[in-house]
Structures are given as structure tokens and as C-alpha cells.
Amino acid sequence: MNKGFEPNIVGFACNWCSYAGADLAGTSRIKYPPNIKIIRVMCTGRVTPAFILKSFQNGADGVLVAGCHPGDCHYIAGNLKCEKIMDVVKRLVGILGIGKERLRLEWVSASEGGRFADVVTEFTEQVRELGPLSGKSQG
Amino acid sequence: MSLEEIIKDTKAYYCLGCGVCTSSCPVARVIPSFSPRLLVEKALFGFGDEIISDKDLWSCLICGRCASRCPSGVDYLNFVREMRMEALSKGKEGLLAHDGILNTIMELQSLNLKQDRNFWITDDLEVADAGEYFYFVGCLPYFDLVFGEGGLCDVGIRSIERARNTVRILNKIGIKPVVSNNERCCGHDLLWNGDLEGFKRLAELNLKTIKESGAKKVICVCPEGYVTLKRDYPRFLGEQDIEVIQLCQILADELREGKLKFLENASVDYKKVTFHDPCSLGRIAEIYEEPREIISSIPGIELVEMERNRVDAVCCGTSGWVNCSGCSKKIQTERLKEAEETGADALITACPKCEIHLNCAKYNADLKIRIKDITDLVAESLA
């Protein structure tokens, strides 16, 4: 346990499902750790490898990408495209030494406010366990 | 550096305005407004601000064709490098190719992270943690994930085979090289894109890693890595007690001593090939003959020359992952056509980036010529 360490989490959430899910968590007053900074994208298909790598470069300890469940993407298959790219980006952050565990892709629908809070809580705790992305400040 | 200092440092004041540079420049042939001569002249007339705001400052390929012909010895490459440093300090940069991921990958390597870059080492390869020779793998593991099959920008190549084949060849000639998980990108692109500090961070980490391994000789395959370690590390970080060698030099020596043997009729795939001199290997490092000696001694292969060869060779069209454009594609497809016109079945290159860029161009063009790396060719032909 890294006492006193508050991880910086960047979250990319798609407009139609996960961002609405986050909103629902908020309006339902479900608590989740405030470490995540959510960036709304129209679709997870918009999330490029550069988004992820730049986030880590600029100080993120973890990156969460959240989109519609397979079959629900409002642009048909943006989420599946994203899943494919994420597989490679995970390998990339793996060999870079950032660690695959610091990058996560999750499906959260607009009605799953509770699930959104659970995912964020769980991921934040996981990154907290991992500790700060080492060498970050040495940049 | 101030504009005056840059002019002094790169001997720009010697410029005669003859225009040999511009007429030699592959970019100027495609983009008429692009002119190395004009940039030098602008500097001499004190228009530094105009130079650093010019998007074309980032279109220069650092290919050295102009500088190799300049009658006054203007150091144009360092002129561009210094100007880019100035531009960067004012927040201006070129248009990064591939969304900038390759540049970010380089920058991330200067963090204190424990990489996992040696995933490619298979059981048949003999490598060591310490020893006399250090094999500098360079960006191959990253290139493989970005440009390899199923990668982010798949151009249908396997960069990492280069690393495996290099170790295979070295093992064959009795070298068990050090391969380190702590190696970083050499910093070439950061340096030439004007990020001197970023370059130095990577260089220091690499020198530390090499020294810790006890190696006195560093073997580079990537020509950019070679010139960076050999020329730029001493220049910017002081003299180093290491000898930097390019693989072709070792192989040519082994050949001359009769220690490198190829299979009889080794090359069934390629009968006639032509060699594309990578800028850093050719004009910068002046290693022209070694790769040719190696290729010609493979039984069953005939080496033919393109019209623009050796010091006149033309760049693979883009460098530093910046400003890759229609101009790059034009230079690349013309180069591939030139190779096809020789009647060769394959263009042989010796640089992983040439391989990537030329394959990318081939992707969208109706060109048949195959592109093959010299290291792979040698490894497949060894007896």
C-alpha cells in the first residue's frame, strides 16, 4: 500500500454511454474516488494511441478508456476498433515499462452509474497499489 | 544560440548564394518554394524569425545531399538543427507523423522505467549481460509493434526479425553480444528535431548502460544509431572510451578474411538486386562499399546500381517522424521506380526506417519491387 499517494487517473469516456454513465453516477450520488479526470470523447473509436501515451507522458499514473458495450456503439464499431488498438497499446506500454495494468478498457452503458463508480473505484485502488509511475518527475 | 552564433558556428557566412544546395535537394524538386539556399540567405540578412516560423524548416530531411555538394562547406545540417532548436524554444514544431506516437515513445524512454524490450530474444540466440561487444538494438522492438503485422500502422514488415538476425549473424562469427533491457532510443530524432536536452537524457542513460556492461565495442545496425553513437555522443557528451562499429564493417572484414561464408546458390529468391544507400550510412558515415561487397559476394546475386547511388543517393523521403507528406510519398515512389528500372527484383536497404518508409509508399502505389534489408539477406544466406 502506498500511503498518502493519490494517483492521477485520466479517463476517456464516450459521449453516448460511459460519459452518461458517469453522469448518472453523479446524479445518483454514488461515491467514487475523485482521482479520475474525465475527458469526453464522442466515441472510444476517437481514442488514439497518442492520447494514451501523451497522458502517461504528462503525468498520468493510470488511463481508463470507457465506452459502450459491444453492439451498442453509436458509430457501430468504434468500440471494437478501440479494443483492437488497445491490445497493441497495452503491449506498447508493457515494453515501455509503464505496465499493462495501468491501462484499462471497460464497457459502461448509460444506465450503469453504479458500475461506472465500481470500475473507477477498483481501477483507482489498483493504480494506488502500483504506486506512482516511477521516474515521472525525473522527466 | 543567437542567429549570429548559428551563422558563425555553421559557417553560413561562407554562402555564395550559388544555389547548388537547392538544385540538389530532393524536397525542392517536389516543393518549388522549398529552398535551403533561401533559408541560409534569410539567416544572413537577419530574418531569423521568419525561418523559425516557416513550416518548411521541418520538411528538410537532414539527408545531407546539399551539404555534400556545397562549394563553401556550409554546415547546413547543423544550421537546420540549431534553427529547429530555436523554433522549439518558441513553441513551434513540425507536423508529427503517426500522431506523434514515435516521438512520444522516444521521450518516454528517458523516464526511469523498467522496460520489457527484450521479448524478442528466443532460445536459439546467444546473448550476454556483460562482455566485450554490446549490440545496440535501437528502436526495433517499438517499430515492430507500430509497423509490424497487426501493429498500429501495419506496413507489413517485421522489424524485430532484424534484431534476431543480427544476433544470429554475430553468433555465427563467434560474438555473443550484450543485449540490454535498459537500452534506450539513441536520441537521433530528438537531436535533429531540435530537442537537445531530450537527446542528452537518452544519451547519458545509454552510455551508462553500455559502460555497466563492460563492453568496449558497440555494434550498431541502424545507420542513424551508428552516427549518433559514434559522432554525436562524443560531440555533445565528451569523448567516450568505446568503439562504435556498424555491422556492415564487421561483415566486410570477416568476408575479406574468408571467415564469413555463404551458401552455394544462397539467394534463390533474389537474382538481381540494387542497393539503396541510407543517408546516414552513406553520405554521413561514408560507408558505401562495405554493403556492396557483402551483397555481391552472396552466390547467385547480381548487384546493379541505380542512377542515383552512393554520395548521390536520394533519401527515403522523411525523417524524424516529422512532416511526412505528399512530397515524401513522391520522393519514395520515384526512388522505388528508379529501383524497378534497373530490372532488379529487390531493393536492398540497410536502415529500418528506410524499410518502413519505402514499404509505406509501396502500399499505395502499383510497384512490384520487393524491399529487403541487408541484415536479413545475409542471415538467410549464411552457410
Ligand code: SF4
Ligand atoms: S550550396 Fe552552399 S554556397 Fe551554394 S547556396 Fe547552398 S549553402 Fe550557399
Ligand code: SF4
Ligand atoms: S538536407 Fe536534404 S532535404 Fe534538407 S535541404 Fe539539404 S538536400 Fe534538402
Ligand code: FES
Ligand atoms: S459511441 Fe460509445 S464507444 Fe462508440
